[in-house]
Amino acid sequence: MRIGAIEAGGTKFVCGVGNESGLMEDSISFPTGHPEETLPQVISYFEKNRVEAIGIGSFGPVGLRRDSPTYGFITTTPKPGWAQYPFLDAMRRHFGVPFGWDTDVNAAAFGEAAWGAAEGLDSCVYFTIGTGIGVGVYAGGRLVHGLVHPEGGHVPVKRHPEDSYPGGCAYHGDCLEGMAAGPAIEARWHAKGHVLPPDHPAWAIEAYYIAQAVTGAILMLSPEKVILGGGVMQQPQLFPLIREAVARNLNGYVQADEITERIEDYIVPPRLGAKAGLYGALALGLEALGETPARR
Ligand code: ADP
Ligand code: ZN
Numbered sequence: 001m002r003i004g005a006i007e008a009g010g011t012k013f014v015c016g017v018g019n020e021s022g023l024m025e026d027s028i029s030f031p032t033g034h035p036e037e038t039l040p041q042v043i044s045y046f047e048k049n050r051v052e053a054i055g056i057g058s059f060g061p062v063g064l065r066r067d068s069p070t071y072g073f074i075t076t077t078p079k080p081g082w083a084q085y086p087f088l089d090a091m092r093r094h095f096g097v098p099f100g101w102d103t104d105v106n107a108a109a110f111g112e113a114a115w116g117a118a119e120g121l122d123s124c125v126y127f128t129i130g131t132g133i134g135v136g137v138y139a140g141g142r143l144v145h146g147l148v149h150p151e152g153g154h155v156p157v158k159r160h161p162e163d164s165y166p167g168g169c170a171y172h173g174d175c176l177e178g179m180a181a182g183p184a185i186e187a188r189w190h191a192k193g194h195v196l197p198p199d200h201p202a203w204a205i206e207a208y209y210i211a212q213a214v215t216g217a218i219l220m221l222s223p224e225k226v227i228l229g230g231g232v233m234q235q236p237q238l239f240p241l242i243r244e245a246v247a248r249n250l251n252g253y254v255q256a257d258e259i260t261e262r263i264e265d266y267i268v269p270p271r272l273g274a275k276a277g278l279y280g281a282l283a284l285g286l287e288a289l290g291e292t293p294a295r296r
Contacts, residue, residue, distance in 0.1 A: 001291070004046055004054035004097075005281035008087070009104060010079055010131070013038060015045045018282045021294045022115035027278065034081040035090070043094050055100035055284025057107025057277050058087060064102065064145045072101055100284030104128075104277050106143045106150075108229060108270065109136030111280030114293035116271035118225040125223040126276070127152070129210065130230035133177040139221060153177045157212045160205045163188070180209040182232050198237040207238055211245030214267065218246070218254060229270040243267050 005024070007014040009032060016027030026049065030041055046054065059077065063070035072088025088101050102110070109118075109126035118124035118138070126136040135152030137144040144150055154175045165188040167174030168181070178184060185193045189202050196202050214226055228242070243263045250259065258266040270276040283293050 001286075001289075002049075002051045003282055003285040003289070004049070004051035005278050005285055006042060006054065006056045006058075007104060007107065007277040007281050008032070008056060008058040009277070010059040010077075013042065014278050015042055016278050016282065017049045017051055018279075020286055020291055022279055022282065022296050024275075024278070024282065032079070035085055035087075036081070039090055042091070046095060051097065051285070053098045053100070053285040053289045054091065054095060055102075055107070055281040055286070055288060056088070056091070057102055057104045057110075057281040057284065060103050061148065061151075062087075062101070062103055064149050098285075098288035100281070100286075100288035102143055102145075102280075102284055103134070103136065103149050105134035105136035106138075107136070107280030107284060108276040109138040109227070109280065110143055110283045111272055111276040111278070112225075112227050112270055113138045114283040115279055115296055116276060117227050117268050119271075119295070121224040123221070123223045124225040124227055125152075125214075125217045125221060126227045126229065126270070127210070127213065127217075128230035129180065129182070129228065129232040131182055133181050133213075133230075135213075135217070137221060137223075139223070152213060152217065153181075155213050155216060157209050160208045162201075163205055176209060176213050180206055180232075185232065193232055193235065198235065203235060203237055203241060206232070206235075207241030207245050210238070211242045211249060214242060214246050215249040218250065218259070224258070226267045227270050227276075228267065229274075229276060233269060239264075239267065239269070 001020045005016045014029045018024040061075045063073040074085045112118045122141045123139045128134045133153030137150045167178035168184045169178030
């Protein structure tokens with residue numbers, strides 16, 4: 001089986017071709033420009049690499065309700081040219097194959113559930129902490145959509161007692177994204193995250209915010225795995241800080257060995273690393289064919 005995968009990010013696009021066992025034969029990547037510039041690159045890739053279905057995990061917000069006129073659209077993005085863009089229709093005009101379509105973070109959660117850290121489990125939550133914060137939710141063996149799609153990057157958080165940074169979210173100021181995304185770290189400390197040393201106070205504050213959202217996700221969704229990815233999570237010292245803060249927040253209330261005994265295997269980085277989204281798009285393509293991912 002040859003399945004196409006598209007990880008449509010706000011910064012770069014990745015296209016690939018893989019099979020039902022999660023073997024990616026080929027992939028290419030190019031910067032995200034205007035749609036009139038970027039779509040032809042995607043189309044030309046899949047004209048050269050013919051596939052039976054294509055899965056797309058896209059930056060958003062995106063339209064996921066099949067009964068809505070904006071199904072398959074990228075909706076309210078500030079990215080030039082992409083607001084109210086009918087991405088899925090633009091692809092369908094060129095390729096008469098089944099399409100899978102979801103958010104980039106839901107795709108990442110799906111990829112990790114298929115071939116990554118949540119392989120074999122029925123549920124996981126995937127947080128990406130980068131330029132923005134996004135959350136993907138896989139529950140009961142499927143991705144959660146609902147009214148729109150999960151927007152857990154914008155949950156309210158309690159302010160750290162030593163933090164006077166006002167918050168950078170255009171909508172909410174000091175929500176999780178406003179306080180903990182990469183640009184908030186940079187604005188608070190006047191330095192990019194990757195130059196701050198591992199013992200810098202920035203990381204305890206960062207972990208304090210992320211742990212609140214993780215605690216909320218555990219209580220609300222009871223996921224079997226929590227996966228934390230994105231550029232900011234390239235700081236490995238964050239993982240123990242977040243695990244400790246989550247354990248402290250829960251205070252023994254959730255009685256599961258995964259949390260009380262083995263939290264280092266419960267709150268983890270993506271096993272597929274930066275490729276979780278692309279593999280998730282592959283799994284979305286398979287799903288569009290009515291197939292389920294096979295174990296590697
Ligand atoms: P995007 O969210 O744009 O798709 P990333 O997930 O790479 O891309 O996130 C970019 C953000 O992560 C930037 O704000 C950047 O400063 C921050 N970042 C990238 N690498 C690191 C690192 N090693 N340590 C801390 N922060 C990082
Ligand atoms: Zn917000």
